[in-house]
Amino acid sequence: MTVAVEGSALGWVERIRRSSGPVRFHQYTRYTIYSFSLFEGLALLGWTVAQTDGPPAWAMAVLGVLFTAHTVCHLLLSRAGLRYYLGTAPRPVRQAGAYAGLTVAGIAVVLALYGGGGGEPEPSVALPPVAWLLMFLAGPLPLVLSAGRSAALVAALLAVSVLTVRMLGAPGHAAVATVVGTVFGAVIFGVSYRCSAWTMRVVSELEAARETQARLAVAEERLRFGRDLHDVLGRNLSVIALKSELAVQLAQRGSPSAVDQMTEVQRIARESQREMREVVRGYREADLHTELVGARGVLRAAGIDCRIEDSGSAALAEPLQSALGWVVREGTTNVLRHADARRCTVRLRVVPGDGTAGRGGGPVAELVMENDGAPRSAAAGSGSGLAGLRERLAALGGTLAAERGADGAFRLTARVPSRPGGGERGDHGSRGNRGERGEGKR
Numbered sequence: 001m002t003v004a005v006e007g008s009a010l011g012w013v014e015r016i017r018r019s020s021g022p023v024r025f026h027q028y029t030r031y032t033i034y035s036f037s038l039f040e041g042l043a044l045l046g047w048t049v050a051q052t053d054g055p056p057a058w059a060m061a062v063l064g065v066l067f068t069a070h071t072v073c074h075l076l077l078s079r080a081g082l083r084y085y086l087g088t089a090p091r092p093v094r095q096a097g098a099y100a101g102l103t104v105a106g107i108a109v110v111l112a113l114y115g116g117g118g119g120e121p122e123p124s125v126a127l128p129p130v131a132w133l134l135m136f137l138a139g140p141l142p143l144v145l146s147a148g149r150s151a152a153l154v155a156a157l158l159a160v161s162v163l164t165v166r167m168l169g170a171p172g173h174a175a176v177a178t179v180v181g182t183v184f185g186a187v188i189f190g191v192s193y194r195c196s197a198w199t200m201r202v203v204s205e206l207e208a209a210r211e212t213q214a215r216l217a218v219a220e221e222r223l224r225f226g227r228d229l230h231d232v233l234g235r236n237l238s239v240i241a242l243k244s245e246l247a248v249q250l251a252q253r254g255s256p257s258a259v260d261q262m263t264e265v266q267r268i269a270r271e272s273q274r275e276m277r278e279v280v281r282g283y284r285e286a287d288l289h290t291e292l293v294g295a296r297g298v299l300r301a302a303g304i305d306c307r308i309e310d311s312g313s314a315a316l317a318e319p320l321q322s323a324l325g326w327v328v329r330e331g332t333t334n335v336l337r338h339a340d341a342r343r344c345t346v347r348l349r350v351v352p353g354d355g356t357a358g359r360g361g362g363p364v365a366e367l368v369m370e371n372d373g374a375p376r377s378a379a380a381g382s383g384s385g386l387a388g389l390r391e392r393l394a395a396l397g398g399t400l401a402a403e404r405g406a407d408g409a410f411r412l413t414a415r416v417p418s419r420p421g422g423g424e425r426g427d428h429g430s431r432g433n434r435g436e437r438g439e440g441k442r
Contacts, residue, residue, distance in 0.1 A: 021303030022207045029196050033078050036189070040136045041071030044106075047129050054122075055113045063109050067129075070102040074136060078193070081143030085197040086204065096144045103137045107164070115168060123170035130164050131182045138186035142194045150190055157186050228279050236272040240265050288313050288321035291328040292346065298332060304371075305343045312350035312418075316365055320416055323392050324348070324367050327400070327414045330385050331369040339410060340373035350418055367414040374410035389414070 044067040048060055077099045083089035107130050114126035134157045142150040161182040165175040243265045250258035292308050299306035313321060328346065335341050347368045390400045398416030405411070 022203050025203055026200055029200055030082060033082065033193060033196055034075060036136070036139055036193075037071055037074035037078060040074055040132065041068065043132055044071070044129060047132075051125070054125075059113060063106075063113070066102065066106050066109060070099070070106055070133070073099045073102055074140060077140040078143070081140045081193075082197055082200070085143045085194075086201055091144060093144075096141060099140065100137065103133050106133050107160075111164070111167065121168045123165070123168035123174060126168055127165070127170060127174065127178045131161070131178055131185070134161055134182045135185035135189055139189035139193050142190045143197055150194070154183065154186050154190065158183050225279075229276065233272055233276060236268050236275075240268050240272075243268070288316070288325040288328065288348075291325040291332075292348075295328050295332040295346065299335065299341075299344050304335065304341050307343075307345045309345070309347040309349075311348065312365060313348055315350065316418060319396060320365055320418065323396055323398070323416060324365065324414060326392060327367055327389055327412070328369070330389055331412045334385070334412075335369075335371050338375060339371055340375075341371040342373060344369065344371040363418045365416045365418045369412040370409060372407070372409050374404045374408050386412075 045064060048064045048067060051060055073095065077092060077095040080089060080092035080095050084091050110126050110129050114122045138150075138153060138157060141153060145153065158179065161179045165178055170178065243261050247258045247261035247265065250261060292310060292313070296306045296308050313324075316324070331346075335344055345368075347366075347370075349366055350363050351366050352363060386400065386402055393400050393414060393416055396416050398414060401411075401413045401415075403411050403413075
């Protein structure tokens with residue numbers, strides 16, 4: 001049983017650690033707020049245990065049960081109040097009423113035991129639990145109340161603390177310290193709870209806005225691709241339809257011009273096919289600069305610190321930029337899907353060749369993507385995505401190496417001759433036949 005409990009706890013911690021940044025922020029903030037109720041319970045129960053003289057044991061036991069119920073209600077109200085503030089649950093009116101009622105009951109019992117009902121009042125003993133109850137009352141209630149009613153709550157707590165001090169006949173310095181401490185603590189707790197909940201709501205809205213932005217970007221790209229296809233095919237298909245109808249009419253009349261019209265239809269159809277292939281090829285090709293900027297934006301949105309060091313992309317030929325753009329795209333996808341990374345560095349530079357990539361020792365374009373948090377179970381260099389990249393780079397005389405370090409770092413290194421000899425011809429062939437293979441995942 002112990003092993004199962006420990007395993008479930010470790011699994012819960014692992015799920016939190018591997019979750020996204022907004023989810024982790026919500027969890028940390030939520031459990032920080034919940035910890036206030038634990039702190040309240042420890043303070044009140046510790047005070048109860050420390051009272052060895054005075055009231056009978058049964059009275060202190062009743063007070064301890066009351067404080068325990070107050071702590072549990074504090075936790076439940078914090079949970080329900082956060083859900084209400086975030087708009088996922090109705091207003092917890094009953095929990096708020098129960099929490100306020102337990103606060104009043106706790107103060108009443110403390111005053112009955114130490115307020116002088118059976119002798120002299122003991123303000124030094126009674127004031128701490130009363131101040132704590134009033135301060136913690138101003139914590140979860142502002143999650144349920146409006147800002148104006150929360151301010152009225154603080155004013156009511158001020159009046160209750162002044163009345164309690166006068167009933168106990170506390171000396172001047174103790175009375176001032178109790179009233180000021182109660183009001184100050186109530187303000188701090190109220191602001192902390194409400195600001196934490198407000199921050200959680202802002203983070204949720206930002207995450208929703210980011211998802212909406214991503215969906216809009218995809219929709220915009222689909223519209224652009226649709227417009228390109230419409231511009232290329234719309235006019236030509238209309239001409240093909242008209243000439244086909246004319247050819248039918250001419251054929252029905254026995255005119256030899258029908259053959260000329262169908263020849264023209266064939267020419268236009270082939271031209272449309274060629275233009276459509278160019279559109280699709282341009283849609284599939286990866287622009288290196290765009291991929292670098294997109295990788296940084298996507299990784300940072302996922303909570304990964306991404307640094308780009310680009311000192312040579314502008315001087316590269318278009319086939320090399322397209323091939324390295326595919327490396328950036330595939331590497332970014334692998335970081336998001338297969339690693340629990342906190343940082344990622346992309347370095348692109350042109351270095352002197354050493355004969356390892358391509359022929360000769362000319363300059364080589366080197367792209368290195370390095371990230372931490374690589375899974376131990378993953379074999380470096382496995383997967384159809386990297387295999388497709390190797391084929392794409394090999395057509396340009398380049399190489400691709402993937403390795404995982406002992407510290408959990410994963411490094412993807414692509415090396416391509418900056419002036420490949422004869423690589424352009426192979427690139428055109430591989431782009432049409434293997435363009436889709438690079439879209440696989442490691």
